Amino acid sequence: xxxxxxxxxxxxxxxxxxxxxxxxxxxxxxxxxxxxxxxxxxxxxxxxxxxxxxxxxxxxxxxxxxxxxxxxxxxxxxxxxxxxxxxxxxxxxxxxxxxxxxxxxxxxxxxxxxxxxxxxxxxxxxxxxxxxxxxxxxxxxxxxxxxxxxxxxxxxxxxxxxxxxxxxxxxxxxxxxxxxxxxxxxxxxxxxxxxxxxxxxxxxxxxxxxxxxxxxxxxxxxxxxxxxxxxxxxxxxxxxxxxxxxxxxxxxxxxxxxxxxxxxxxxxxxxxxxxxxxxxxxxxxxxxxxxxxxxxxxxxxxxxxxxxxxxxxxxxxxxxxxxxxxxxxxxxxxxxx
Amino acid sequence: xxxxxxxxxxxxxxxxxxxxxxxxxxxxxxxxxxxxxxxxxxxxxxxxxxxxxxxxxxxxxxxxxxxxxxxxxxxxxxxxxxxxxxxxxxxxxxxxxxxxxxxxxxxxxxxxxxxxxxxxxxxxxxxxxxxxxxxxxxxxxxxxxxxxxxxxxxxxxxxxxxxxxxxxxxxxxxxxxxxxxxxxxxxxxxxxxxxxxxxxxxxxxxxxxxxxxxxxxxxxxxxxxxxxxxxxxxxxxxxxxxxxxxxxxxxxxxxxxxxxxxxxxxxxxxxxxxxxxxxxxxxxxxxxxxxxxxxxxxxxxxxxxxxxxxxxxxxxxxxxxxxxxxxxxxxxxxxxx
DNA sequence: ATCGTTCCTGGAAACGTTCTTAAGAACGTT
DNA sequence: AACGTTCTTAAGAACGTTTCCAGGAACGAT
Numbered sequence: 001x002x003x004x005x006x007x008x009x010x011x012x013x014x015x016x017x018x019x020x021x022x023x024x025x026x027x028x029x030x031x032x033x034x035x036x037x038x039x040x041x042x043x044x045x046x047x048x049x050x051x052x053x054x055x056x057x058x059x060x061x062x063x064x065x066x067x068x069x070x071x072x073x074x075x076x077x078x079x080x081x082x083x084x085x086x087x088x089x090x091x092x093x094x095x096x097x098x099x100x101x102x103x104x105x106x107x108x109x110x111x112x113x114x115x116x117x118x119x120x121x122x123x124x125x126x127x128x129x130x131x132x133x134x135x136x137x138x139x140x141x142x143x144x145x146x147x148x149x150x151x152x153x154x155x156x157x158x159x160x161x162x163x164x165x166x167x168x169x170x171x172x173x174x175x176x177x178x179x180x181x182x183x184x185x186x187x188x189x190x191x192x193x194x195x196x197x198x199x200x201x202x203x204x205x206x207x208x209x210x211x212x213x214x215x216x217x218x219x220x221x222x223x224x225x226x227x228x229x230x231x232x233x234x235x236x237x238x239x240x241x242x243x244x245x246x247x248x249x250x251x252x253x254x255x256x257x258x259x260x261x262x263x264x265x266x267x268x269x270x271x272x273x274x275x276x277x278x279x280x281x282x283x284x285x286x287x288x289x290x291x292x293x294x295x296x297x298x299x300x301x302x303x304x305x306x307x308x309x310x311x312x313x314x315x316x317x318x319x320x321x322x323x324x325x326x327x328x329x330x331x332x333x334x335x336x337x
Numbered sequence: 338x339x340x341x342x343x344x345x346x347x348x349x350x351x352x353x354x355x356x357x358x359x360x361x362x363x364x365x366x367x368x369x370x371x372x373x374x375x376x377x378x379x380x381x382x383x384x385x386x387x388x389x390x391x392x393x394x395x396x397x398x399x400x401x402x403x404x405x406x407x408x409x410x411x412x413x414x415x416x417x418x419x420x421x422x423x424x425x426x427x428x429x430x431x432x433x434x435x436x437x438x439x440x441x442x443x444x445x446x447x448x449x450x451x452x453x454x455x456x457x458x459x460x461x462x463x464x465x466x467x468x469x470x471x472x473x474x475x476x477x478x479x480x481x482x483x484x485x486x487x488x489x490x491x492x493x494x495x496x497x498x499x500x501x502x503x504x505x506x507x508x509x510x511x512x513x514x515x516x517x518x519x520x521x522x523x524x525x526x527x528x529x530x531x532x533x534x535x536x537x538x539x540x541x542x543x544x545x546x547x548x549x550x551x552x553x554x555x556x557x558x559x560x561x562x563x564x565x566x567x568x569x570x571x572x573x574x575x576x577x578x579x580x581x582x583x584x585x586x587x588x589x590x591x592x593x594x595x596x597x598x599x600x601x602x603x604x605x606x607x608x609x610x611x612x613x614x615x616x617x618x619x620x621x622x623x624x625x626x627x628x629x630x631x632x633x634x635x636x637x638x639x640x641x642x643x644x645x646x647x648x649x650x651x652x653x654x655x656x657x658x659x660x661x662x663x664x665x666x667x668x669x670x671x672x673x674x
Numbered sequence: 675a676t677c678g679t680t681c682c683t684g685g686a687a688a689c690g691t692t693c694t695t696a697a698g699a700a701c702g703t704t
Numbered sequence: 705a706a707c708g709t710t711c712t713t714a715a716g717a718a719c720g721t722t723t724c725c726a727g728g729a730a731c732g733a734t
Contacts, residue, residue: 006479008690019714024692033712048477053454054391054400055690058719063391065456073410073419073435074617082410086437095451098410098435100423114432117390119402142343226621254621261623262674280411284563284591286598286623337599345720356684361722370682392720395689677734684727689720696715703708 007049016043027051057118066094066307067120069111071103071128075224076250076279078126081148081300085124088304094121103192103223105134112137122307124148124300128192128224144314146307148299150193158310160303160321162294164194164276165201167325168246171274171292172205174327175244178334180272184217184242186232186252188224195220198248198276216240221252229255237263243271244333250275250282253289257332273332287331295323344386353380364388394455403431403644404457406448408440408465412561413587413616415463418485418637422461425641431458440529440560442471449474459644461485461637465529465561481651483644485636487530495647497640497658499631501531501613502538504662505583508611508629509542511664512581515671517609521554521579523569523589525561532557535585535613553577558589566592574600580608581670587612587619590626594669610669624668632660 013020016039026032026040043049057063066089070078082098089096097120101107108127115123123141126148127134135155138145147159175183185202188195199218206213219236221228229252236242237259245260247253253275257267265271267287275282278293302321310316329335350357353376363369363377380386394400403426407415419435426433434457438444445464452460460478463485464471472492475482484496512520522539525532536555543550556573558565566589573579574596582597584590590612594604602608604624612619615630639658647653666672 009692010690020691021693021715022713025713028692031712036713050450050453052395052690053456054394055719056692057391058389058395058721059690059692061719074416079411079416082437095456096437098437100419100433100435113387116387119390119432226617258621258623280563281621284595284618284622286595346722347720357721358685358723359683362683365722368682373683389720392689393722395691395719396721396723398689675734677732679731679733681730682728685725687724688722691719692717694715694717696713698711698713700711701709704706 007047008052009049012040012043012047012049015047016040063118063121064094065097065120066122066124066304067097067099067111067115069099069101069108069123069125071101071126072224073098073100076281077277077296080277080279080296081126084297084300085304088301089308092308094308103128105129105131109134109137112141112143115143116141122146122311124303124307128194130193144307144310146303146310148303150197156318158303158306158319160299160306160323162296162299163322163325164197164294165204167276167292167294168198168201169205169208170325170327171246171276171290172202172209172211174290174329174333175246175272175274176209176211178272180244181211182217182240182242183211183213183244183246184236184240185213185219185246185248186229186236186256187218187220187248188228188252189222190220192224194224195248202246214240217242221248221255224249224251226251226255228252230259233259234263237265245271245273247273247275250277250279250285250289250291253291253332254281254285257285257287257289267332268334272334275332278326278328282328282330285332288335288337290330290333290335291328293326293328295325298323344384345389346386349377349380349384349386352384353377400455400458401431402434402457403459403461403641404434404436404448404452406436406438406445406460406462408438408463409561410435410437413618414614414633417614417616417633418463421634421637422641425638426645429645431645440465442466442468446471446474449478449480452480453478459483459648461640461644465531467530481644481647483640483647485640487534493655495640495643495656497636497643497660499633499636500659500662501534501631502541504613504629504631505535505538506542506545507662507664508583508613508627509539509546509548511627511666511670512583512609512611513546513548515609517581518548519554519577519579520548520550520581520583521573521577522550522556522583522585523566523573523593524555524557524585525565525589526559527557529561531561532585539583551577554579558585558592561586561588563588563592565589567596570596571600574602582608582610584610584612587614587616587622587626587628590628590669591618591622594622594624594626604669605671609671612669615663615665619665619667622669625672625674627667627670627672628665630663630665632662635660 122144150161219232221232233256275291278291282289282291459481487498556569558569570593612626612628615628619626619628
């Protein structure tokens with residue numbers, strides 16, 4: 001057994017001395033006599049038969065694959081999502097295929113076009129930037145899509161979003177409770193979905209707690225990456241002296257931590273730091289990084305389930321789920337080691 | 338244009354008033370008259386035609402997809418590989434599909450079986466554990482495979498390997514030059530390919546530099562992860578007092594860093610720490626982690642090129658490439674901040 | 675005018691599967 | 705003994721492409 005040559009139903013059928021359709025029926029669990037089933041299985045085993053995925057897809061229209069599109073495989077929040085999603089879709093009988101698009105909308109549009117060729121039964125995506133063109137492409141896609149992240153109100157797609165604003169509120173509240181007054185924001189690009197949400201959340205929280213902010217306390221990194229975060233934090237420290245810094249994600253938070261260390265400021269004594277996403281990176285940092293858990297694992301899980309349901313019933317009403325945030329307090333704001 | 342309905346060659350042909358074969362020829366760059374080409378393109382545009390991947394695959398036998406199988410998406414060394422590979426294969430006209438297998442050989446065997454159904458034209462894999470069954474599955478696969486990592490000598494597959502032994506030698510040499518004498522190893526499971534290579538490299542380097550080691554200086558984490566590394570390092574510190582620790586990868590190195598901090602030892606004053614793989618995690622750690630660059634990016638790049646070549650010419654002689662290691666000195670061994 | 679080339683186009687087969695339809699066998703009922 | 709029902713199996717169409725092959729048309733050469 002387990003020979004590996006080209007094999008197909010016809011060869012198996014010939015070997016077993018039965019018809020092609022009978023082989024297909026037996027192998028897919030249809031009704032058949034003991035005798036027939038035995039012969040078929042024997043022949044299939046002997047030939048090391050493996051069904052041809054494309055042929056099946058062409059006939060059935062299903063691929064049994066789900067694609068997860070992520071903007072940056074280096075961002076630990078996506079790693080967390082991948083982990084979660086893999087398990088869920090596997091349980092439902094799907095293979096997960098991860099596709100790394102760039103950060104720009106065009107590459108996501110390209111991916112959508114390519115998926116419409118029939119590479120997958122559904123798409124899980126978390127677009128960083130949402131343009132008219134991308135929305136149009138998502139709308140006109142004939143593939144079920146579930147979006148992880150916020151979406152314009154008029155786009156009728158299933159989506160699972162975080163509540164950045166409340167999340168930042170949690171961070172600010174925690175910092176205020178410690179007597180911090182000059183709370184800075186190291187944000188990612190504001191033309192991105194998370195970037196704009198976090199800026200808005202920051203401004204509203206600052207106001208709500210009766211604090212003040214200023215242009216000097218807000219810097220924008222060129223990307224949600226460590227390197228960009230270092231640069232942005234350096235600029236921030238050059239133009240103001242905050243007593244707390246909120247990084248718009250953990251990578252930016254860790255960058256702030258490192259830059260503060262390089263500048264000789266103590267964390268948390270001189271400056272407290274909070275990140276967002278509560279990924280492994282927060283745990284691994286030194287000092288460990290307090291982080292707002294935006295529920296990325298939960299979001300990914302919910303999104304995967306939503307997608308599986310939508311594939312099963314395309315006509316189901318559109319769901320919009322919001323996952324509430326939580327705060328994980330660690331050393332960078334005086335939490336336990 | 339850009340309607341998105343079900344469309345196929347037949348519909349386009351009908352709309353353009355030509356034959357199906359002519360449409361196919363035009364769209365795939367065959368020879369055709371100006372007039373015909375114009376009509377076809379117009380019709381295709383208007384219908385928003387997208388070719389059906391599976392149908393094409395069934396006819397041509399190609400999928401234009403390459404699969405990268407990684408054991409753990411959370412390991413930054415794989416992230417580095419994904420980044421590199423994505424670019425290379427895209428340039429050659431392939432889509433990269435990332436598949437996250439578990440650490441056990443069986444899940445890799447399953448993946449191989451599933452790929453033999455025709456999901457991809459080639460496979461890039463980096464198996465953690467190599468068993469007889471896995472070797473057998475790789476041998477009998479009808480899919481071109483390139484292995485990133487060491488392979489038994491009698492397996493005739495293209496592969497690109499690191500030189501762990503020399504790499505560890507570099508680390509030991511560096512540590513010895515600083516006067517370190519009690520060099521410990523925090524290894525991953527020794528029944529894995531990298532685990533056994535690193536243990537062997539460590540022992541030989543220790544001997545070469547005239548040092549001694551003992552069972553107390555060697556611990557084995559249950560996996561190549563941060564959490565397992567913490568536990569293993571804690572055990573190490575409980576049973577001996579090394580003046581240097583080599584982590585078998587960066588995650589273990591960072592874990593050692595954190596555990597030392599928790600135990601109140603200063604790095605690098607009391608204990609120097611070296612990791613392996615030279616990933617982002619080494620850069621982000623505090624203090625930043627000296628790490629042996631095993632050339633993961635170069636290995637991934639070479640492997641991708643090898644695979645593309647092998648797909649093009651299946652009969653080409655088997656290549657075995659070794660990438661030499663290098664040392665990136667950082668704060669954890671007294672390097673620059 | 676006939677023939678041989680070259681160029682363009684259409685017909686049709688084939689890739690491997692699933693599924694509908696139908697034919698035949700076995701068996702029980704009237 | 706004739707008939708209806710149920711069960712098992714086979715035949716064949718269809719999914720959407722690519723590509724081989726052949727039929728013309730256009731054209732120049734003999």
